[in-house]
Amino acid sequence: MTVSWPESKESRIRSHAGGNRHHRADLVSSRKLKASFREGHKIHFLHLILSFCFLLLALASKRFSGPFHQVANNYLGDLFIVGWLYFLVLLVLPRLKPAMTAALVFTMAAFVEIAQVYGLSLVSGLPGWVLFWTGAQFDPLDISVYAAGAALAALTDLLLKRAQPTI
Numbered sequence: 001m002t003v004s005w006p007e008s009k010e011s012r013i014r015s016h017a018g019g020n021r022h023h024r025a026d027l028v029s030s031r032k033l034k035a036s037f038r039e040g041h042k043i044h045f046l047h048l049i050l051s052f053c054f055l056l057l058a059l060a061s062k063r064f065s066g067p068f069h070q071v072a073n074n075y076l077g078d079l080f081i082v083g084w085l086y087f088l089v090l091l092v093l094p095r096l097k098p099a100m101t102a103a104l105v106f107t108m109a110a111f112v113e114i115a116q117v118y119g120l121s122l123v124s125g126l127p128g129w130v131l132f133w134t135g136a137q138f139d140p141l142d143i144s145v146y147a148a149g150a151a152l153a154a155l156t157d158l159l160l161k162r163a164q165p166t167i
Contacts, residue, residue, distance in 0.1 A: 044094060046160060054080045058081045075145045081149070082106070086150060102150035103150070105153070106150040109150075113143055116138040
């Protein structure tokens with residue numbers, strides 16, 4: 001027959017305190033995870049709102065009839081469409097860094113523009129109103145406007161991320 005000595009009160013307190021310490025750490029990390037999850041949803045929602053705003057600005061630039069309406073129609077629309085694409089890409093690929101997202105969007109827009117030089121129809125069969133974001137003929141100035149649009153969107157994204165509280 002084995003005799004087991006009852007555990008001393010001190011050893012019970014020590015083992016219990018150690019368990020609580022781990023439990024408290026789990027609770028803290030769980031709270032941080034939940035807060036991070038909420039912040040992630042918040043930033044995705046803001047990206048969606050910004051995407052919508054850039055799209056509205058692009059559409060408004062096409063309807064503008066005041067002074068410099070040709071500039072607004074030809075170039076501001078392109079600038080804002082690239083911003084719209086930037087935030088759409090972030091909705092699909094949220095972990096991309098701003099510089100990488102800007103480079104990807106600029107590459108896509110430049111590809112569409114360069115395809116116009118060679119007469120490649122990337123949007124054949126689509127309605128005519130779609131041409132407001134793909135354009136109909138090559139304009140070398142569009143490429144620099146695409147770069148400016150990608151930079152504007154990346155800057156907006158960076159400012160948005162800096163304004164977010166850290167966890």
